Amino acid sequence: MESIFVLTHADESGVALTRASLEAVTAGMELAARLSATLKIGIVAADPQPLSKGLPGAVLAVAGPAFAQPRFASDAAACEALCRAAEASIVLAPGSSRFARVMAAVAHRVGGVIDTHITALGGEAAVEATRWFYRQRIEAVVTRTARPWFLLLDAGTHMACAGEGANATVEIVPVNLPSLRTEVTGIRAPRQDEQTIRPDAKLLFVAGAGWTKKQPDGQMHTDEAGKLIHGFLRLSGASLGSSKSLVDQGGEGHSVLPFLTHLNQIGQTGSTPRHPKGLSTCCHGEEPHVVGWRFIGERRAISLDPNCGWTRGKADVVYIADAFQVMAKVNERLAKS
């Protein structure tokens, strides 16, 4: 019989679990219910007690200032100690940068195996883990007999646990910390409104190459495009995606939007984000781009071209209109509201 252990960690504030951790808890609850397995939750945090509120199952945790910030040596030691204490056959964890960095080492230390980028867990008698290969072209269902089996879950694939369970008592697990050579002295990060890739955003806003092309007046309006896009991102909190053509222009010495990098690229050779809604602007909607929209729920596009790819069944609504004009009006309304 399987036993499930869900590893979680605190967010940057230290006073809450990350959303991806809470999603992993939901995955653990669903799997435990389906397999009639036991469920335990593990917490890596400086002060885990308040974070355990409402979690289902027994809670094991490490505590202390060493676990306030991500660091390989302390996080690996913490997860190893928790896994040894939990003695579970299946270990679920969020595929966050903090855990992705340590979990393969933890699996190795406890003699287990690991699979990453899991998007779904199924199976009635045995655990079946689903993941994509080859840039989302092949979906595979993986089963293993080796235990413990670690599964790193992709964010956005489960509902976050609402924390409505009875308050569990937290068992603090001692950790033998190795000598810590790395000291985290602080975090340098761009201001929130400078970060254009926001995986938790409800909306994906895609900018295509049309923003930097000659417009009906025969001129390019790149500065205006930059202001409109930046303004929309600031007012809406949307995440910024781009077509390949637009980000490639920078390398080719053409006029570009300064805040775009290849990390923003969506598509076959870019990313495949998960947002409930998407709005494409000045983008043609060619197949190598649109395959990156596989997990976007509701799709809308603004294009001057009535024959663009979006009008051929790839979007729910297409506005045949000038995106400069439309986005100026949208920003005006957002600013008022």
Ligand SMILES: Cc1cc2nc3c(=O)[nH]c(=O)nc-3n(C[C@H](O)[C@H](O)[C@H](O)COP(=O)(O)OP(=O)(O)OC[C@H]3O[C@@H](n4cnc5c(N)ncnc54)[C@H](O)[C@@H]3O)c2cc1C
């Ligand atoms: C192997 C391979 C892999 C690829 N991988 C990717 C990938 O990962 N991601 C990707 O994006 N592409 C990828 N591509 C390229 C892809 O095929 C297209 O070339 C690219 O997506 C086109 O970008 P675009 O639609 O922004 O530009 P364009 O094709 O130049 O389209 C610009 C659009 O903007 C519209 N427009 C212009 N001005 C306005 C305005 N004022 N208002 C509204 N609309 C306006 C035009 O009508 C036009 O439809 C790949 C291609 C290959 C061969």
